[in-house]
Amino acid sequence: MATVINNTMLDAILADVRPLIGRGKVADYIPALACIPGNKLGIAISTVDGQHYSAGDAHERFSIQSISKVLSLIVAMNHYKEEEIWQRVGKDPSGQPFNSLLQLEMEQGIPRNPFINAGALVVCDMLQGRLSAPRQRMLEIVRKLSGKTDISYDAVVARSELDHSARNAAIAWLMKSFGNFHHDVATVLQNYFHYCSLKMSCSELARTFLFLADRGRAPHLTSPVITPLQTRQVNALMATSGMYQNAGEFAWRVGLPAKSGVGGGIVAIVPQEMAIAVWSPELDDAGNSLAGIAALEKLTRQLGYSVY
Amino acid sequence: MATVINNTMLDAILADVRPLIGRGKVADYIPALACIPGNKLGIAISTVDGQHYSAGDAHERFSIQSISKVLSLIVAMNHYKEEEIWQRVGKDPSGQPFNSLLQLEMEQGIPRNPFINAGALVVCDMLQGRLSAPRQRMLEIVRKLSGKTDISYDAVVARSELDHSARNAAIAWLMKSFGNFHHDVATVLQNYFHYCSLKMSCSELARTFLFLADRGRAPHLTSPVITPLQTRQVNALMATSGMYQNAGEFAWRVGLPAKSGVGGGIVAIVPQEMAIAVWSPELDDAGNSLAGIAALEKLTRQLGYSVY
Amino acid sequence: MATVINNTMLDAILADVRPLIGRGKVADYIPALACIPGNKLGIAISTVDGQHYSAGDAHERFSIQSISKVLSLIVAMNHYKEEEIWQRVGKDPSGQPFNSLLQLEMEQGIPRNPFINAGALVVCDMLQGRLSAPRQRMLEIVRKLSGKTDISYDAVVARSELDHSARNAAIAWLMKSFGNFHHDVATVLQNYFHYCSLKMSCSELARTFLFLADRGRAPHLTSPVITPLQTRQVNALMATSGMYQNAGEFAWRVGLPAKSGVGGGIVAIVPQEMAIAVWSPELDDAGNSLAGIAALEKLTRQLGYSVY
Amino acid sequence: MATVINNTMLDAILADVRPLIGRGKVADYIPALACIPGNKLGIAISTVDGQHYSAGDAHERFSIQSISKVLSLIVAMNHYKEEEIWQRVGKDPSGQPFNSLLQLEMEQGIPRNPFINAGALVVCDMLQGRLSAPRQRMLEIVRKLSGKTDISYDAVVARSELDHSARNAAIAWLMKSFGNFHHDVATVLQNYFHYCSLKMSCSELARTFLFLADRGRAPHLTSPVITPLQTRQVNALMATSGMYQNAGEFAWRVGLPAKSGVGGGIVAIVPQEMAIAVWSPELDDAGNSLAGIAALEKLTRQLGYSVY
The missing domain is CATH 3.40.710.10 (DD-peptidase/beta-lactamase superfamily)
Structure with a gap:
């Protein structure tokens, strides 16, 4: 060096x-x-x-917003087998803005990768299926990794995101229409926005x-x-x-x-x-x-x- | 190791x-x-x-086909200033098939990167502007790098590509319509296909x-x-x-x-x-x-x- | 003749x-x-x-399904001024399947016309704003026009549509993200599907x-x-x-x-x-x-x- | 009245x-x-x-520009059987700008209708196949229909169009790549621009x-x-x-x-x-x-x- x-x-x-x-x-x-x-x-x-x-x-x-998408993917990798994850989301660059619906529609509801909004929402939908308290669990993980026990969600930001969540709701519903979203849209969006608000x-x-x-x-x-x-x-x-x-x-x-x-x-x-x-x-x-x-x-x- | x-x-x-x-x-x-x-x-x-x-x-x-796209980019980097190259072609993944016109149309004739066909054609168009004999020059470079003086183009493949070049011609003409292709389409396609036929x-x-x-x-x-x-x-x-x-x-x-x-x-x-x-x-x-x-x-x- | x-x-x-x-x-x-x-x-x-x-x-x-889209437009024309309607929905052919999101995203949430799903949903959103009981009102109109007082909704069909409404929900939420959908998505979808089930x-x-x-x-x-x-x-x-x-x-x-x-x-x-x-x-x-x-x-x- | x-x-x-x-x-x-x-x-x-x-x-x-597209269609209808024409071009609104390649690529080189550029180029490609002198023939028809024997092409406009024909060339080559364009692109473009210049x-x-x-x-x-x-x-x-x-x-x-x-x-x-x-x-x-x-x-x- x-x-x-x-x-x-x-x-x-x-x-x-x-x-x-x-x-x-x-x-x-x-x-x-x-x-x-x-x-x-x-x-x-x-x-x-x-x-x-x-x-x-x-x-x-x-x-931290979308940086949390790496953390939720890590948690999913801890709770799901490799093939369970990657049959629902791809690994390739999207070539589109992060909140685009265009590609998602053309590719039958399978997001290109877990770091665009659609992919992260699928990951959160997975977590909802295997974690009893997805929000609490994420806090525990982040606190453990960082060594800081006072890291928390910003309730104002999470609330604000939820108030402006129409496009992400559209993305989740579109995936649901293709069978690639299993839980209640509003619940999963809540978790997703909380993660973003860390x-x-x-x-x-x-x-x-x-x-x-x-x-x-x-x-x-x-x-x-x-x-x-x-x-x-x-x-x-x-x-x-x-x-x-x-x-x-x-x-x-x-x-x-x-x-x-x-x-x-x-x-x-x-x-x-x-x-x-x-x-x-x-x-x-x-x-x-x-x-x-x-x-x-x-x-x-x-x-x-x-x-x- | x-x-x-x-x-x-x-x-x-x-x-x-x-x-x-x-x-x-x-x-x-x-x-x-x-x-x-x-x-x-x-x-x-x-x-x-x-x-x-x-x-x-x-x-x-x-x-070698598209592997030649790296070589033509290298040659362009030897003959053009950085900004001259990258104002005409991007550096990002396309998220589309390599010969797609869709993105090229939406992005006003600027290809996403030099490794999709459109981008490589722009690079060949650049070479046409600064090399006196682009095909001969490429042969010299490849022979020098490989140490093998008998490396050559496959005339049958080059000819065959040219006979099936309609889509690449469409790509070149579309870029020309946006002002991002300066030389004769047929000439540049000839070079491009020869490079691919190495x-x-x-x-x-x-x-x-x-x-x-x-x-x-x-x-x-x-x-x-x-x-x-x-x-x-x-x-x-x-x-x-x-x-x-x-x-x-x-x-x-x-x-x-x-x-x-x-x-x-x-x-x-x-x-x-x-x-x-x-x-x-x-x-x-x-x-x-x-x-x-x-x-x-x-x-x-x-x-x-x-x-x- | x-x-x-x-x-x-x-x-x-x-x-x-x-x-x-x-x-x-x-x-x-x-x-x-x-x-x-x-x-x-x-x-x-x-x-x-x-x-x-x-x-x-x-x-x-x-x-009658989408035939009802003409009726809901007629009702909207009775309750809104011309410009109020046509600033929120276009009049031109879409060139896309009736439930496509692609065009809607590219055109900022303004549906091409009131006879594709997105357009009809905007019309239903309008009706929700000016009618006290949109479902009852539509029944009255259809019964009056047809002269048959027993015309009614098919509750089974309406329910079944609602159970498969993910894509229409995605369309409504996408429009909401562009500010072109004002009322509760679930409520308007309920009306929309009831109209379709006539x-x-x-x-x-x-x-x-x-x-x-x-x-x-x-x-x-x-x-x-x-x-x-x-x-x-x-x-x-x-x-x-x-x-x-x-x-x-x-x-x-x-x-x-x-x-x-x-x-x-x-x-x-x-x-x-x-x-x-x-x-x-x-x-x-x-x-x-x-x-x-x-x-x-x-x-x-x-x-x-x-x-x- | x-x-x-x-x-x-x-x-x-x-x-x-x-x-x-x-x-x-x-x-x-x-x-x-x-x-x-x-x-x-x-x-x-x-x-x-x-x-x-x-x-x-x-x-x-x-x-008259694109108004000529009706005339070239009429001539094609006089020289081709119905099914010969409509297997190569559709009859539906495109929902896209008249010179778009996007839809043409997605629909495998079949233009939506004969009144967008792609469709009119296919029609001109047909005329090239059955008329010995397509430009002269069009003049005869227009002169006969109008009763004015001095109607002619505007050579300056036709030339000017040809000098700015890159996008139409791209359209023609794209159709050729799908097998829906049979004659020499430059020749057909020449005819097309002459018709437009009437x-x-x-x-x-x-x-x-x-x-x-x-x-x-x-x-x-x-x-x-x-x-x-x-x-x-x-x-x-x-x-x-x-x-x-x-x-x-x-x-x-x-x-x-x-x-x-x-x-x-x-x-x-x-x-x-x-x-x-x-x-x-x-x-x-x-x-x-x-x-x-x-x-x-x-x-x-x-x-x-x-x-x-």
Whole structure:
């Protein structure tokens, strides 16, 4: 590794990308997200050898939104056999906006992958079938992975999402019409929006997702979260479908498996090395954090990180 | 590395996947491809430390088809500035079949990436603008990279493609209607089909693409083919768009940047380690070599290779 | 008029088309429709000068299904100003299957016309806003127009539709996401399915729709149902969008404004002359009554009827 | 007929709609059309009982553009059996812009109807197969129908179209890829653009198309142009597909079979009564003459004309 990571270096990267603030757009489809200040900027790194680095607003919690889609997939992988999951959702990039119905209709209600809304809703529908209290269970998992017992849902955000849930309801009903949605739509949407409303900081996200950099093992837990093979598979899915329709552009610029959320967070994985989390609420046209991607690009260029 | 590579091990892998032969379908859209025996099966590996391994029909030449799209992109990267290329073609997965016009129409004639037909045609249109003899030049490059001076175009295949070129002509004309195609359609199609008709063996492909595993340097050449950064970028593009609409499924199963062709060949890259080429003419529904993917999956599982 | 209409002639037409029975397919998306015998065949005519003719199963009631979309539009035209209606739904052929979401998504939740499901659901949403008891009101209207006080909803069919309403729910929710659906989805679907479940015979349908052949006036009612201009407009809409995606083929073969339903009924209008209703439950690929269209074609050819 | 037609009345209608000039947009995709003054406005009527009326610029020739698609269909109907034509082109509204490839790709190269570009190109491809000199033959027909021997192609417009023909070339090649285009693309495009470039006045158009109002007979010709049944069929096709994607809106407002061209002309038929031609070069969003439609609407409302 040519350069050594330290907090000063992270400070410098944030300083470099801060001028981008103002060029993106804070998600405004629900009031509870629209009111987040656009100038928040944070980064945190957790390494497999136990180091933690951070800079900027790395300890302020925000709405993780679609980053939760990785967590719900992990939980599903713990409760369902591989073929049970992948007969109901694909593994390929969609090439469409994350909330599109077009492709879903043409492909008979089978979502392209678990990281677009339709796919995540199918995953939540699965969880509803095997977990007695899906919301409580997710909290337990996130608290265990992050080591923070006060992580919780943002009731205001969850409520706000539910008040603006018409399109996701349409997606769920369309899948139901094809037989690929089994439980009550309103109940599953409730869970889905609660997962999206999880409030976590960059620092907590980096710790939580460290297992994806460490062959499925979280350092402070005795049993692995998932197997080494599953870890590679989830990372592969993030690499090809984790950044909405800009997976290719992101791979080109950053070269790491990653998952973003419209709250402005991104979690990226350097396999065998570290988990990185960035946060900047202003989004680009595809719904990814504009300054967040730039910070990851700077960091990986500087450190020579890229899986490719 | 847990296992040592050797020819015996490659033989065993081919024996393992050979039962898949009969489950796919040899490309039949042109007669010259349809007549290839479906039971051909070969694999070859070239490592950055100078080793070469092979098994099966690794020394028999076949039509590399879309694998040539990587080569034409490399040539374009040598003759055009980055922004000149990427304002005319995107970097993201298309989510559509490789010869679809639908997306191209909706996105105003800008192809999603250079590995679908539309994107490769735009790249060929670029080459037409800066190379005095695009076909001769490509031959020189491939011969230099592979070290084999007798590599050549298959005139019968090129002719056959041209006789069945209506859809690619439609794609080129549609891009012309949007101002994203500058030269004579028939001329550029001629070049494009010649590139597709290149005949190479697995062994030659592994050597030719070794530079993508070695930061852009071909071992026997004094000057690098592309820069280390460009190497990572091309690999990133292969990882997200190299396997037609099955990039995600392939990443999940194999976990390597790769490019396939309807001739049944696949080239995969283990960064910093090796280039792998497989060949089996029978294709799956997405147009990728069925037994070829299975062989790569076995190999990478066995060796623990995956970029993720 | 070259030929005189009489019941014998209608009998002959039914005999001519009866051999087509067996070539179509009874609608099977809900059990309550799937169990209807495919060999039912009836025709009825009501003329503006007070004559009534019929043949076959003309007096047996069946589920009028989408034919009710004309009635709900008529009721909306009685309760809303022209611009209030047409800012929420278009007047043009959709070119898509009747329950497609694709176009609805691309066109921001504005259905192409009131005779596809999405459009009819918007109309029902309007009725919910201005009628105190939309289901009771529709019954009153149909009973008044037909002169039959025992016409009613088929509770089994309505229930069965509701049990299979996922796709229509998806359509309604998608429109809600674009702000083009104002009331409770479940409530409006209930009304919509009840309208579809109306049971009427050919004879009753011909009488009910006679006002569309008589400049908006029903012979036995003192006040007009709609104005002469509105009558021409509704007929125009039926002519261009009344037969799902086969409006052009139907115009070519039959040449009359018409509306079909998946129960196998079709109502056709000869302006200034008569209303015709046919019934044969087996449908063609577009969802229109196969033998029903053939009977209308024979009748119009024989009588020289065509608006074109 | 409540009102008597006369030139004064037509003058009044033109005066009424003239204020609309300035609200539309002259077709600008080729320079030769873009230079036409937007304030041209003309109307002409030919009746089956031998009367001719006109007002405004009714005697100035303009580019008839897509109105020629009716003429080429008529010629095809004279040279091919019914089933030969309709197995290669449909009869239904497309619901898409007139030059869309999307639907054509999804429907395997079979255009929805002969009045969108793809359909008209298929018709021209047919003519190329049975006429020795398709361009000369069309001139003869138009001159015979109109009685004007100096009607001719506008070479500048035809040339200009050919210089901007990329999209139509894409359409033709796409159909060729599906086996639905048999002759040389460039040759057929040449014919197609020549037909579009025909220069005719409103007065000449009304006379030329009078046979569609008179059961297929042109008053001054001994043999019928087409049969009475074919006449109804062509009118039906115009009614459902003659006004690009606004067939329904036009039927609602005007209620007559009609065909428009991007030169700003519209021909409308009152069956058994008359042919009407209007001209105003400014187009609405769908590509139809804005003031032209308004003039037809006023005229038909005033006279109580509507087929519905």
